[in-house]
Amino acid sequence: MESAKLYSLPKLPYDYNSLIPHMSEEQLRIHHTKHHQAYVNGGNSVLERLDKARKENAEVDIKATLKELSWNIGGHVLHSLFWNNLAPAGKGGGGKPTGALNEAVNKEFGSFERFRKEFTQAASSVEGSGWAALSLDRLTRRLLIMQIEKHNTNVYPTLKILMVLDVFEHAYYIDYKNDRAKFIEAFWNIVNWSEVNERFQEALK
Numbered sequence: 222m223e224s225a226k227l228y229s230l231p232k233l234p235y236d237y238n239s240l241i242p243h244m245s246e247e248q249l250r251i252h253h254t255k256h257h258q259a260y261v262n263g264g265n266s267v268l269e270r271l272d273k274a275r276k277e278n279a280e281v282d283i284k285a286t287l288k289e290l291s292w293n294i295g296g297h298v299l300h301s302l303f304w305n306n307l308a309p310a311g312k313g314g315g316g317k318p319t320g321a322l323n324e325a326v327n328k329e330f331g332s333f334e335r336f337r338k339e340f341t342q343a344a345s346s347v348e349g350s351g352w353a354a355l356s357l358d359r360l361t362r363r364l365l366i367m368q369i370e371k372h373n374t375n376v377y378p379t380l381k382i383l384m385v386l387d388v389f390e391h392a393y394y395i396d397y398k399n400d401r402a403k404f405i406e407a408f409w410n411i412v413n414w415s416e417v418n419e420r421f422q423e424a425l426k
């Protein structure tokens with residue numbers, strides 16, 4: 222995937238117009254080619270700066286550099302997961318979890334409806350910009366919802382991320398203006414449960 226020890230923008234597994242009406246072509250295209258690309262470029266530029274400084278044995282503001290790197294890598298990794306846990310509505314997107322994931326969701330949350338409510342609340346209440354993520358704690362084999370601020374705050378180390386929802390304004394502003402709740406509602410129509418279930422099975426190994 223990544224080449225020359227730098228990051229690169231992954232291709233989407235569907236066309237820019239295939240998530241309509243839940244996500245417009247313009248919204249998706251700008252989000253992918255401008256915003257996601259900016260994290261890829263940002264991460265690469267920090268790495269190149271570090272490489273150069275190390276080669277020249279020059280001073281670097283490590284605290285600021287690592288913060289910038291974490292923001293950009295977090296953004297790149299989360300967006301890459303996000304695109305792949307979406308699919309066109311009715312063609313792999315929407316409905317309910319399947320297989321082992323369905324069982325695990327029912328066991329942990331009591332029902333899909335309860336899970337959906339908690340995940341929606343997590344996404345709605347992220348302060349400022351951030352993400353809601355469904356994840357698996359392999360120590361306890363429990364599903365946990367993470368509320369990630371920015372791309373990198375409140376992340377639990379080692380938890381395997383199974384599904385994410387981007388609630389940065391740049392993810393929905395063109396389509397829904399400031400109505401984040403409406404975007405979250407639409408998200409459920411384009412969740413690729415088969416992909417999320419595969420990630421779950423992989424994480425259990």
Ligand SMILES: [Fe+2]
Nearest residue numbers: 256387389392
């Ligand atoms: Fe985003």
